[in-house]
Amino acid sequence: MTEVVLTPNTEIDIKIEADVIKPDEFAGKSKEEIEQLIVWQGPDQLPLKNFFDVKGQGGSSAEETSIIIKGDVLRVKMIGAEMTAGKITIQGSTGLKVGAEMKGGEIVVEGNADSWAGTEMKGGLLHIKGNTVDHLGCAYRGSWKGMSGGRIVVDGSAQNQIGGGLTGGEIIVNGNAEYFCGIRQSGGLIVIRGNAIRAIGAEMNGGTIVVEGHITNFTPGMQYEGEQYDLCFEDIECGGVFKKFTGDFAISKKPKGTLYVGKDANLEL
Amino acid sequence: MAATIAIKNGHVFDPLNEINGDVMDIYIKDGKVVPELSDAEMKDAKVVDATGKTVMPGGVDSHTHIAGAKVNSGRLMRPEDSYKWNRPKTSITHGGTGETVPSVYLEGYEYAQMGYTTAFEAAVPPLEARHTHEEMHSIPMLDMGGYLVLGNNWFMMRYLKEGDIDKAAAYVAWMMRTHKTYGIKCVNPAGVENWGWGKNVESLDETNIHFEITPREIIEGLTEVNEMLGVPMPVHLHANNLGHPGCYETTKESLTIPSKVKPNQDMGVEWAETKIDPTKDKSIYLTHLQFNAFGGTSWRDFESGVKDITDYVNSQDHVVIDSGSVPFGEATCMTGDGPSIHDIAVLTGGKWSNCDVELECGSGVCPFTYLKSNPVHSVQWAMGLESLLLIDDPWKTIMTTDNPNGGPFTKYPNVMTWLMSEAYRNETFSEVHKWANDRSTLGGVSRELSLYDIATITRATPAKTNGMAHRKGSLAVGADGDVTIYDIDPTKLDVTANYDDLITKFRYADYTIKGGEIAAHNGEIMSIPERRTYYSDIKVDANEEKKMLDDVKDWFRYYTLGFENYPTPEKYLVNPTPINVNMEK
Numbered sequence: 062m063t064e065v066v067l068t069p070n071t072e073i074d075i076k077i078e079a080d081v082i083k084p085d086e087f088a089g090k091s092k093e094e095i096e097q098l099i100v101w102q103g104p105d106q107l108p109l110k111n112f113f114d115v116k117g118q119g120g121s122s123a124e125e126t127s128i129i130i131k132g133d134v135l136r137v138k139m140i141g142a143e144m145t146a147g148k149i150t151i152q153g154s155t156g157l158k159v160g161a162e163m164k165g166g167e168i169v170v171e172g173n174a175d176s177w178a179g180t181e182m183k184g185g186l187l188h189i190k191g192n193t194v195d196h197l198g199c200a201y202r203g204s205w206k207g208m209s210g211g212r213i214v215v216d217g218s219a220q221n222q223i224g225g226g227l228t229g230g231e232i233i234v235n236g237n238a239e240y241f242c243g244i245r246q247s248g249g250l251i252v253i254r255g256n257a258i259r260a261i262g263a264e265m266n267g268g269t270i271v272v273e274g275h276i277t278n279f280t281p282g283m284q285y286e287g288e289q290y291d292l293c294f295e296d297i298e299c300g301g302v303f304k305k306f307t308g309d310f311a312i313s314k315k316p317k318g319t320l321y322v323g324k325d326a327n328l329e330l
Numbered sequence: 331m332a333a334t335i336a337i338k339n340g341h342v343f344d345p346l347n348e349i350n351g352d353v354m355d356i357y358i359k360d361g362k363v364v365p366e367l368s369d370a371e372m373k374d375a376k377v378v379d380a381t382g383k384t385v386m387p388g389g390v391d392s393h394t395h396i397a398g399a400k401v402n403s404g405r406l407m408r409p410e411d412s413y414k415w416n417r418p419k420t421s422i423t424h425g426g427t428g429e430t431v432p433s434v435y436l437e438g439y440e441y442a443q444m445g446y447t448t449a450f451e452a453a454v455p456p457l458e459a460r461h462t463h464e465e466m467h468s469i470p471m472l473d474m475g476g477y478l479v480l481g482n483n484w485f486m487m488r489y490l491k492e493g494d495i496d497k498a499a500a501y502v503a504w505m506m507r508t509h510k511t512y513g514i515k516c517v518n519p520a521g522v523e524n525w526g527w528g529k530n531v532e533s534l535d536e537t538n539i540h541f542e543i544t545p546r547e548i549i550e551g552l553t554e555v556n557e558m559l560g561v562p563m564p565v566h567l568h569a570n571n572l573g574h575p576g577c578y579e580t581t582k583e584s585l586t587i588p589s590k591v592k593p594n595q596d597m598g599v600e601w602a603e604t605k606i607d608p609t610k611d612k613s614i615y616l617t618h619l620q621f622n623a624f625g626g627t628s629w630r631d632f633e634s635g636v637k638d639i640t641d642y643v644n645s646q647d648h649v650v651i652d653s654g655s656v657p658f659g660e661a662t663c664m665t666g667d668g669p670s671i672h673d674i675a676v677l678t679g680g681k682w683s684n685c686d687v688e689l690e691c692g693s694g695v696c697p698f699t700y701l702k703s704n705p706v707h708s709v710q711w712a713m714g715l716e717s718l719l720l721i722d723d724p725w726k727t728i729m730t731t732d733n734p735n736g737g738p739f740t741k742y743p744n745v746m747t748w749l750m751s752e753a754y755r756n757e758t759f760s761e762v763h764k765w766a767n768d769r770s771t772l773g774g775v776s777r778e779l780s781l782y783d784i785a786t787i788t789r790a791t792p793a794k795t796n797g798m799a800h801r802k803g804s805l806a807v808g809a810d811g812d813v814t815i816y817d818i819d820p821t822k823l824d825v826t827a828n829y830d831d832l833i834t835k836f837r838y839a840d841y842t843i844k845g846g847e848i849a850a851h852n853g854e855i856m857s858i859p860e861r862r863t864y865y866s867d868i869k870v871d872a873n874e875e876k877k878m879l880d881d882v883k884d885w886f887r888y889y890t891l892g893f894e895n896y897p898t899p900e901k902y903l904v905n906p907t908p909i910n911v912n913m914e915k
Binding site for chain 2: 104200201202203204312
């Protein structure tokens with residue numbers, strides 16, 4: 062793999078939209094060509110070099126290109142949006158919509174990611190080592206369908222509307238979730254290793270949600286089905302005893318959504 | 331300032347003058363078509379070489395929803411519609427977003443890119459007229475007008491029930507003038523009123539709650555009033571039971587109601603010189619035939635009922651229709667027919683917005699996606715094309731998608747190409763659900779419309795139907811200098827092999843000229859031309875009007891606003907252009 066290293070060289074005031082930062086754009090380009098790629102800042106179109114020092118050049122194809130961003134890029138939006146192959150490593154925290162609609166390849170965020178990470182993602186792997194905020198792998202506002210394929214792993218916590226409108230793919234959050242996790246979910250898998258607050262699986266009619274920790278306010282449209290031990294979804298394992306629920310009966314007469322919650326953490330259910 | 335312009339050597343298609351592809355020059359001066367330019371004028375004229383290209387009058391859309399409260403609701407409830415469809419600003423244009431419900435500026439630009447210069451908003455609730463005009467004020471590029479929704483208006487129902495046709499006429503005249511609207515729209519007569527109590531009406535002879543008037547009586551009354559006054563266009567009817575399997579029977583029956591009403595157009599305007607008589611000869615304008623022609627008894631045995639209606643239209647001379655074609659993909663259903671939108675929302679589980687406009691009418695909005703894999707949607711696609719292909723006389727048909735109910739207006743080029751190319755239809759048949767073929771007659775239709783037919787159903791017929799043929803829809807001397815040049819060589823046209831190309835050519839006209847100004851070239855907006863808002867300024871007997879106003883003022887205590895605040899002043903209109911109707915009174 063050929064490496065391109067981007068080092069932030071300025072303080073950014075108005076956030077920039079840099080969906081050009083992806084292997085598909087960098088592949089086959091020289092250092093100078095990469096420097097001239099256009100990013101949006103408000104109504105202005107500016108070259109990438111105004112914000113980053115570029116080292117190295119693109120590989121022969123997207124698969125052969127690896128991009129390393131050295132440092133925090135919290136005011137840079139849409140890194141890796143719609144990428145299809147290759148790898149991006151962000152050695153710091155990143156801004157809104159990292160990996161939005163990504164179709165393939167891999168993104169590793171070593172710090173935190175802002176909201177809308179992996180929104181409407183279709184394939185590939187997005188690994189966030191820190192925390193993220195809202196709308197992880199979620200549908201865009203008003204859309205019916207969120208993430209449809211690929212995998213998102215968050216080592217820390219995520220907040221509201223994780224996997225909203227999820228139709229496929231997997232989201233694994235090792236920390237906690239807050240409100241409306243898996244709202245309108247119709248397929249795919251969400252695993253929350255920590256706790257969640259409320260409306261988990263609201264309006265779901267398909268797919269699976271696992272919450273190993275405690276749910277503060279349980280969704281009323283869920284129906285108890287029995288207990289299950291040591292869940293396994295291909296390579297994703299959830300050990301222990303779980304209570305199994307089907308839902309959401311508030312929306313559909315025959316919902317096919319499944320919600321597992323850790324038994325020990327939710328004795329009152 | 332309108333320029334002087336000469337369009338040279340194009341193949342001209344001008345059905346109102348029976349010009350079918352003849353190579354001619356078109357001259358425009360001071361915004362109007364002129365027979366010729368003097369040598370001195372030619373020196374300053376902009377010359378456009380249209381050699382090997384198709385020249386038509388500017389497009390006229392007689393039924394679209396691009397301004398007003400329900401369009402705005404559609405925008406508000408569909409952020410996702412703006413997300414994937416956005417256009418940056420240029421030095422002369424505003425930016426814009428939205429595919430099915432674009433922002434106001436974008437609507438104008440996209441119409442102009444397709445060669446359209448005139449559009450009519452097909453449903454203006456009286457109370458929302460001011461808002462509608464405010465939006466129309468910001469839509470660039472287009473001459474516009476609106477149809478006033480009157481089919482469930484309390485005053486209207488009351489006067490018609492009492493059989494007081496003179497007062498009804500006085501009311502219509504006053505309302506059109508007050509709200510600066512152009513024609514009459516009638517949506518699910520008697521049914522929308524019932525919707526206020528969660529109900530609908532199911533047959534033409536079912537009376538509604540409180541007013542005890544039937545749809546039949548409302549259609550009869552409105553069409554009679556319309557012709558009594560000499561309104562420029564026929565009553566624009568959205569029939570009852572729309573969107574329900576089996577509704578085609580109601581529709582067919584509705585069309586028979588005004589068969590004896592004599593069309594009467596009483597306008598004080600200067601007419602451009604056309605070969606074909608451009609005056610109104612229809613007493614009813616049925617809208618979105620496709621949605622009004624559902625057959626079967628449920629969604630399981632759903633089928634096209636279009637042929638039954640088109641047979642009727644073929645045998646009669648008082649009906650003109652627009653198609654409401656379905657080009658597949660994203661749409662936003664929006665109509666004054668509140669109960670029908672509720673049914674869609676229940677059917678799809680979609681987002682739903684509903685509104686009751688006090689004493690006047692109602693409306694509903696619900697997003698919709700037409701899928702090629704869905705059996706019903708596939709039949710609807712076929713039905714939209716049947717509507718235009720099974721009616722023999724193109725002077726009775728208008729191509730629309732009922733934008734954005736069947737699909738956005740930006741997909742007109744696809745509909746035009748399906749109509750022109752059997753090969754394109756066959757390709758689509760191979761992609762859609764087999765119901766499209768099994769449950770419609772489209773598969774057996776080999777008719778392919780010519781460019782002349784296309785010019786008729788997108789220019790001449792809508793202009794003639796709407797009473798706009800005095801200045802729109804033709805390239806006659808005295809007509810507005812609105813011209814579309816498509817980069818299509820009619821002598822080399824191959825609709826079997828090159829239909830993909832045709833879609834692009836229709837989508838981005840080579841030139842769109844509006845009032846002699848080059849508005850768009852090859853998809854790029856070149857200038858923002860002057861535009862007008864048309865409305866019917868109808869005179870009626872002063873005594874009759876006074877008696878009617880006494881009633882209205884009395885009942886106005888039920889309105890949430892004062893009588894003085896009700897009218898839409900002219901300042902809300904861009905270049906207000908009244909059409910004087912019923913002058914002798």
